Amino acid sequence: MMEKQAVSWVVERHEEIEALINRYPERRSAVLPLLHLAQEARGYLATEDVEAVAELVGMTPSEVTGIVSFYSLLHRQPRGRYTLTLCQNLPCVLAGAEALAQHLRQRLGIAPGETTPDGLLTLEETHECLAACDGAPVVQVNLEYATHMTPEKVDRLLEALRAASQEAAAPDGEEDDAGGL
Amino acid sequence: MSGERVSLTIDGRAVQVPPGTLVLDAARQAGVEIPVFCSHDQLDPVAVCRICLVEVEGSRKLVPACSERVREGMVVRTDTPQVAEARKSVLEFLLINHPLDCPVCDKGGECDLQDLTYQYGPALSRLADAKMRKPKAVDLGPFIVLDEERCILCRRCTRFDHQVAQERTLVVGQRAHEALITTAEGVPYASVFSGNTIELCPVGALTSKFYRFRARPWDLVRVDEICHGCPVGCHIQLHFRANVEGARLERVVSRPFEPIDDGWLCDRGRFNYGFVQSPERIAQPLVRPLGAPRGTLVPTSWEEAFRRVVGRLQEVLATQGPQGVGFIGGGRLTNEEAYLLQRLARQVVGTENVDHRVAGEAAASLDVAPGRITDLDRAAVILVVGAHPGQSAPVVDLRIRRAAARQGALLLTLGPVDPELRVPHQFLPAAPGHLADRLEALAQSLAGGGEGVPPRVAQELHEREGLLVALWDGREAAAGRALAAFLQTWQAQGREARLLVVGDQANSRGAEAAGLRPDLLPGYRLAADPEARRQAGLAPEPAAPGLSTQAMLEHAVAGRLGFLYLVGANLVETFPDRALATAALESEAFVVVQDLFLTETARLADVVLPAAPFTARAGHLTNLEGRVQATGPRSTDPAAGLPVEAWTDGQIFEHLGEALQGRPLVAGAGELATALAAAGLGSGTFAGALPVALLHEASDGSPTPSGSGEGLVAAPLPTIHGGGGTSRFDRAYGERRPLAAVVYLNPEDAQRWGVVPGDRVGLEAGDGVVEAEVQVTRRVMAGVLGVPRGVPGLAWNRLTGAGRVRVRGRLLEEVG
Numbered sequence: 003m004m005e006k007q008a009v010s011w012v013v014e015r016h017e018e019i020e021a022l023i024n025r026y027p028e029r030r031s032a033v034l035p036l037l038h039l040a041q042e043a044r045g046y047l048a049t050e051d052v053e054a055v056a057e058l059v060g061m062t063p064s065e066v067t068g069i070v071s072f073y074s075l076l077h078r079q080p081r082g083r084y085t086l087t088l089c090q091n092l093p094c095v096l097a098g099a100e101a102l103a104q105h106l107r108q109r110l111g112i113a114p115g116e117t118t119p120d121g122l123l124t125l126e127e128t129h130e131c132l133a134a135c136d137g138a139p140v141v142q143v144n145l146e147y148a149t150h151m152t153p154e155k156v157d158r159l160l161e162a163l164r165a166a167s168q169e170a171a172a173p174d175g176e177e178d179d180a181g182g183l
Numbered sequence: 184m185s186g187e188r189v190s191l192t193i194d195g196r197a198v199q200v201p202p203g204t205l206v207l208d209a210a211r212q213a214g215v216e217i218p219v220f221c222s223h224d225q226l227d228p229v230a231v232c233r234i235c236l237v238e239v240e241g242s243r244k245l246v247p248a249c250s251e252r253v254r255e256g257m258v259v260r261t262d263t264p265q266v267a268e269a270r271k272s273v274l275e276f277l278l279i280n281h282p283l284d285c286p287v288c289d290k291g292g293e294c295d296l297q298d299l300t301y302q303y304g305p306a307l308s309r310l311a312d313a314k315m316r317k318p319k320a321v322d323l324g325p326f327i328v329l330d331e332e333r334c335i336l337c338r339r340c341t342r343f344d345h346q347v348a349q350e351r352t353l354v355v356g357q358r359a360h361e362a363l364i365t366t367a368e369g370v371p372y373a374s375v376f377s378g379n380t381i382e383l384c385p386v387g388a389l390t391s392k393f394y395r396f397r398a399r400p401w402d403l404v405r406v407d408e409i410c411h412g413c414p415v416g417c418h419i420q421l422h423f424r425a426n427v428e429g430a431r432l433e434r435v436v437s438r439p440f441e442p443i444d445d446g447w448l449c450d451r452g453r454f455n456y457g458f459v460q461s462p463e464r465i466a467q468p469l470v471r472p473l474g475a476p477r478g479t480l481v482p483t484s485w486e487e488a489f490r491r492v493v494g495r496l497q498e499v500l501a502t503q504g505p506q507g508v509g510f511i512g513g514g515r516l517t518n519e520e521a522y523l524l525q526r527l528a529r530q531v532v533g534t535e536n537v538d539h540r541v542a543g544e545a546a547a548s549l550d551v552a553p554g555r556i557t558d559l560d561r562a563a564v565i566l567v568v569g570a571h572p573g574q575s576a577p578v579v580d581l582r583i584r585r586a587a588a589r590q591g592a593l594l595l596t597l598g599p600v601d602p603e604l605r606v607p608h609q610f611l612p613a614a615p616g617h618l619a620d621r622l623e624a625l626a627q628s629l630a631g632g633g634e635g636v637p638p639r640v641a642q643e644l645h646e647r648e649g650l651l652v653a654l655w656d657g658r659e660a661a662a663g664r665a666l667a668a669f670l671q672t673w674q675a676q677g678r679e680a681r682l683l684v685v686g687d688q689a690n691s692r693g694a695e696a697a698g699l700r701p702d703l704l705p706g707y708r709l710a711a712d713p714e715a716r717r718q719a720g721l722a723p724e725p726a727a728p729g730l731s732t733q734a735m736l737e738h739a740v741a742g743r744l745g746f747l748y749l750v751g752a753n754l755v756e757t758f759p760d761r762a763l764a765t766a767a768l769e770s771e772a773f774v775v776v777q778d779l780f781l782t783e784t785a786r787l788a789d790v791v792l793p794a795a796p797f798t799a800r801a802g803h804l805t806n807l808e809g810r811v812q813a814t815g816p817r818s819t820d821p822a823a824g825l826p827v828e829a830w831t832d833g834q835i836f837e838h839l840g841e842a843l844q845g846r847p848l849v850a851g852a853g854e855l856a857t858a859l860a861a862a863g864l865g866s867g868t869f870a871g872a873l874p875v876a877l878l879h880e881a882s883d884g885s886p887t888p889s890g891s892g893e894g895l896v897a898a899p900l901p902t903i904h905g906g907g908g909t910s911r912f913d914r915a916y917g918e919r920r921p922l923a924a925v926v927y928l929n930p931e932d933a934q935r936w937g938v939v940p941g942d943r944v945g946l947e948a949g950d951g952v953v954e955a956e957v958q959v960t961r962r963v964m965a966g967v968l969g970v971p972r973g974v975p976g977l978a979w980n981r982l983t984g985a986g987r988v989r990v991r992g993r994l995l996e997e998v999g
Contacts, residue, residue: 049367049368049369052367052368053367056367061351062350062351062352062367063367063368063370064351064352064353064354064365064366064367064370065351065354066367067354067356067365067366067367067368068354068355068356068365071356071357071358071365072356072357072358
């Protein structure tokens, strides 16, 4: 019953939030766009973000928790700035994804599910198909695909990501980095 | 709609059902059994478990019978090899990751998964790999442990929480084979209806913390009962496990009865049963030794206790006459016991000083537009006056939630504190003592006037056609009269109205109908009516007009009432003026208390008689709609031979009656049944109701705000998990639902008194200071302090008996 301290993105991005909610006939339809917005703001979804989204759309925190845990692109734990998801489904494996996995683990010094100590990269391996078999093997960098990957191209990708993070880091930088490969 | 029928055949049997019927229900009617897991009568179809797949002619695939509606000429087959194969496959899938730990599972022996596997499933699993591991023994909420590995994801529990309770706390998390039943982080599943999910669960995933590993279903002795927790009167079944030491009550389950409970129970009714076998129950009679101060009690024999009671009663009769004797209690008694108590008072002792109202209520019924619980199902408007149905009639609250959330009923609440209803509603604040004003305005708004009624509400009330159901807590006589007038105005406009009065205790209404009021004989006949008195075998004129609870206490303090007999009445805790109740008990009056536990009240008694719990007695209870229901062990019950070390309340009354007058209180069970039937309390009938003319201000007990505007008016709030003996002396239950000494303030008042949420404050009223933590909420209207009743350590009735309450902020700072 206490008045809660507002989460910062709710205040700072108020207009954007209202626009998202107004896009739909029902408030609860805005739950996924709002979750993405919250995750963009913090890098992951903290409990208070889940609660804030629930309140914005008139759902319970439990309902929003159910949605968050359903989608693999929504994260409840802090992540690196970039998440590299390496496809391990059949076409990618036939095109060398297993060797690529070894290479990535070695280069980053972490296992799948872990984040580099500098907080830059999180490594994921998925057995679900990323639906880009024509570009196998595929590495997903945040929301972008890097296709026809080789150990050399992976190294260049890592360099590019590190370089991008050195710069003042424009939010759209990450897409360029990944897309350019 | 009415006469229309759809014809179809199921396994060659022709059946006719109303359009829209599910194939599953049509099959049931045709006598064809179709197995189910996810399907449930009270929940919307979801068709996720697939065990009910059947063949429908013309359909290329099998269809789920639980979600498929009947069509004219439909041909359904459930007895084909294809259906058998489908059932077998579904069960094999469900069992892939199921732990098969039936030998240690609570559900073993009453498990749908176990039963259907035996009936339809494969004998062997073809799974070669390791089973998936999921969390086990998950602490889901105060009463429930969840085993995710046993869960088959039928979603009955989550659907109950969403569709019936409207709470949306329990959800399915994750996805596919990793899916789990869960809640938001840090949020326990603490609904007051949580226990229903245990019964809904078709497997052993949701288990009761109290029943876990306690018994096997086939060892249990089952006794049909009526819940004694509140005046709703839900149908329950008690499960005892017999051993060499006797029988132990191991769990309470529902016994679906649609007109009242739809098969649902609240957690109070389901889990608050341990008091029956509490080691703290009074084991033998206690007396205050002559000359010892109040509070000193020593064990004695029944003979000695009765000798003291009868001896002192005769002394007081000799010195003060019958007016010097008073009897209070009854809301926890059966109809029969309540009748015997008033008969003991009126016929044997010759006094009219009898009352069942121990908590300041004015009435337990009202003879205006008598309603039934099921009326809520078709209500267009629901008006809650003073009542907190979620706390004091929880299972009725489920119907309110459904009517408001799913049937679009307009829900209005009126009183000093907006009850916690989980569905959208409009709160009309009304200060304690002024509910009548607000109701009068509401009645005027029906005719186009109505000052202070929000225009939107007035318009809605004007436009809504159909039934209005009002729920009243029976407090503030003036509010009762105003509500009666409002309902009559509504009816005068050609619209239907119904009233339900939520009594304070489980059988308040039965006690009232049985004549446990100073102004009423059994059957709502006036105590002052000579003809009624003659028929009841009483003198045409009472020796003196009867005293209400409050008047009896005042007379005791004044030395005019020398003998006070309390039955299951913990007045120190329940009476709105604690100072008066305590003063009366500490007066010169001889106090007899009949109870299960050594309550605050019993501690001050001269004689304490241990009463048996409800499990040991038979009789009838009258629920809030007036339904007279049989309760207790009957001679055919296997558990009737349970050891009983205490006397039932009725046996004590009969013994006292015989000791005093030398012959039985009633000639026999036949005479008792006849007397109750004559009072309108025949088994299976509906009781009468209190005439509006008998609503007296004197018995109000409502707060009487005195002094100027300085200070707050305390409004008592019922608390589902709080209360006197049954919850307080049930340790296991109390530990699961700890009650905090918290009071509620409006944000404006919090600011005025300089307190913030979480502050510990001193509340000054009359004779003392009560300490409590403050919570701030707009549910409480400005100028009012919401004080929960029945919370240990929070003497709510110190604040309601003595005018306005002042808040001394930040107690810890001042003290520290």
